[in-house]
Amino acid sequence: MTGTEDRLVALVAGGAGGMGRVIAATFAQKGYRVAIADLASTGLEESVDLLGADPRTALAVPLNLRNLASCQEVIARVISWAGRLDVLVNAAGVWREGNAEAVSEADWDLVMDVNLKGAFFLIQASLPHLKAGASIVNIASDAGLVGNAGAALYCASKGGLVLLTKALALELAPRQIRVNALCPSDVATPMIEFQAQQYGGDDPEGYKRRLLSHYPQGAAARFITPEEVARFVAYICAPEAAPITGAALSMDFGVTAGY
Numbered sequence: 001m002t003g004t005e006d007r008l009v010a011l012v013a014g015g016a017g018g019m020g021r022v023i024a025a026t027f028a029q030k031g032y033r034v035a036i037a038d039l040a041s042t043g044l045e046e047s048v049d050l051l052g053a054d055p056r057t058a059l060a061v062p063l064n065l066r067n068l069a070s071c072q073e074v075i076a077r078v079i080s081w082a083g084r085l086d087v088l089v090n091a092a093g094v095w096r097e098g099n100a101e102a103v104s105e106a107d108w109d110l111v112m113d114v115n116l117k118g119a120f121f122l123i124q125a126s127l128p129h130l131k132a133g134a135s136i137v138n139i140a141s142d143a144g145l146v147g148n149a150g151a152a153l154y155c156a157s158k159g160g161l162v163l164l165t166k167a168l169a170l171e172l173a174p175r176q177i178r179v180n181a182l183c184p185s186d187v188a189t190p191m192i193e194f195q196a197q198q199y200g201g202d203d204p205e206g207y208k209r210r211l212l213s214h215y216p217q218g219a220a221a222r223f224i225t226p227e228e229v230a231r232f233v234a235y236i237c238a239p240e241a242a243p244i245t246g247a248a249l250s251m252d253f254g255v256t257a258g259y
């Protein structure tokens, strides 16, 4: 039987969130030791509880992606806990929408810090510890591939994350470290509920229906489940996916395929 210290180690940033929590659980089911990092301390403890009580196989670490020192501290904590890092998933993020005139400097800084800057500096801090076979997955968005009217700021952050992914994939390929972006359309998580409540006026359900009204499936359109995302992320990180690097992988029911 493999000892605990031989098991692969995954770090999921945003692991208290809708997608991150299920991604973390999926890696745990596959036998990884999993560290979960997030700003949300309550959700963080709940997420790590889901992974089981064994402190050798599950770790919760506070993280503020807006802060370089916090990114570095998280990686240091994971390495001192597990001695290795094999998978890094950037699954934290924030959504803000509104026409360009309405975007404040504070909104700009928040979205760029969490969605782009933090993802970069978490990767940077992990680099000395990643070995051949390691895999990085950045959860970008369909909004990182095509424009989304009324969401220029979010699109800029996710478009930046996609090209950051591609550039790093080339830089790290000689070390046999893979870097990919996953670009889902709407996923049923608390983020969608936040969007509907915050921007749906007095009709949050109508907001959600409008999101799906752009889908080519018509009346059969639905949100992606976090489980569908998590299974795909786990596949991307598996050895069978060795040729996949530098990719912006769409998972969007064809929403970005064209008109």
Ligand SMILES: NC(=O)c1ccc[n+]([C@@H]2O[C@H](COP(=O)([O-])OP(=O)(O)OC[C@H]3O[C@@H](n4cnc5c(N)ncnc54)[C@H](O)[C@@H]3O)[C@@H](O)[C@H]2O)c1
Binding pocket: 013, 014, 015, 016, 017, 018, 019, 020, 037, 038, 039, 040, 043, 063, 064, 065, 066, 090, 091, 092, 093, 094, 095, 114, 115, 139, 140, 141, 142, 183, 184, 185, 186, 187, 188, 189, 190, 191, 192
């Ligand atoms: N839900 C969707 O429809 C959808 C679609 C495409 C892409 N995405 C992206 O997928 C990722 C996961 O989104 P989700 O739907 O699970 O959202 P979510 O809101 O459920 O979770 C996001 C997590 O990020 C954490 N976070 C926010 N700011 C942080 C910070 N400063 N430091 C550390 N953690 C912070 C939150 O605490 C939360 O736990 C995000 O990057 C999001 O932009 C979401």
